[in-house]
Amino acid sequence: MKIKLILFDIDNTLIYGESASRYYRQYSPLLEKTLASCLGISVPEAKRIADEHRRMFHGRGEKSFETYGVGLSEWYESICSLDPRPFIGEMPRVRSLLRSLREAGYELGAITDGPISQADRILSCAGIDKNTFSLFTGWIKGRAMPKGGEEQIFRKIITKKKLKPEEILMIGDSVNTDILPAQKCGMNILHVKGNGASEFPSISSIEELLQYLKTYE
Ligand SMILES: [Mg+2]
Structure with missing residues (x-):
């Protein structure tokens, strides 16, 4: 079935690379x-x-x-x-990837367990416009983290978007918060594994995403 909505984790998925890793290692x-x-x-x-x-x-x-x-x-x-500015600079390749995906007709979403205001700052450092995403979910102070290793948020998205789970692809670096809960809901999943190994469908970094999506066509 054709993918209609692509959901991205933000930290260490959309925002990646050596310098970003140094930021997240703090x-x-x-x-x-x-x-x-x-x-x-x-x-x-x-x-x-x-x-x-x-x-x-x-x-x-x-x-x-x-x-x-x-x-x-x-x-x-x-x-x-934490100030992301010394670590996270413009990411033209990610911006161009997102543009290509939208031009190809995909709807895009971003979902993070990080504070939503910090996600805003991180994306703006990277030069990525939040409006690229029709769905943008992050941790709101005083509430539970949206993913938190549970399936709930993914079920909500399926209902809200009126899509079949097979029409959604969740992409993230965390097996426990991005991959397993989305997979349990029936979504397609793609593990951003970096240099490590993976037992799931995987890519090393999102730079390989366009190529990977061809397997769904
Ligand atoms: Mg992550």
Whole structure:
């Protein structure tokens, strides 16, 4: 069946490359620092707690905030305090990819578990117009993360867009939050695997996407 809607994860999928990776690599130590300050404990102790949660919850260290009853607002604010500008510059190739996809008739969506305001800033650093996407979903402060490793958001999109799941392709780098939940809903999935291996349909980076889509024609 022909793909009508392509959903992109943002962090390390649409926004990628060495410098962007350096930006995203700040998240783990920042989470530990934020947790330490929320709980009044040392950073090494916070790291121990975060690592334990990462092991238990498929890499989702932010679960520690919930375990300790402090909520996620401080973590949300911490991410927003990171300035993406020194790391994320114009990404003309991504812009041109998105333009080609729209010209080819695909509807595009972006979906991130990152704070929505930070997603705006990151895309604007990359020179990508948010209006490229007919659907733009991110983490709103005080609410749950939209994906969170669950299927709910993907089911909502299927209903809202009145599409069959097979008409949707979800593309992302995270097996647990992008690939598995979308696959469970019956969507097509494409794992952006980087240099790693993948047991799913995969590409190394989204630069290979146009080529990959030819397999659906
Ligand atoms: Mg990602």
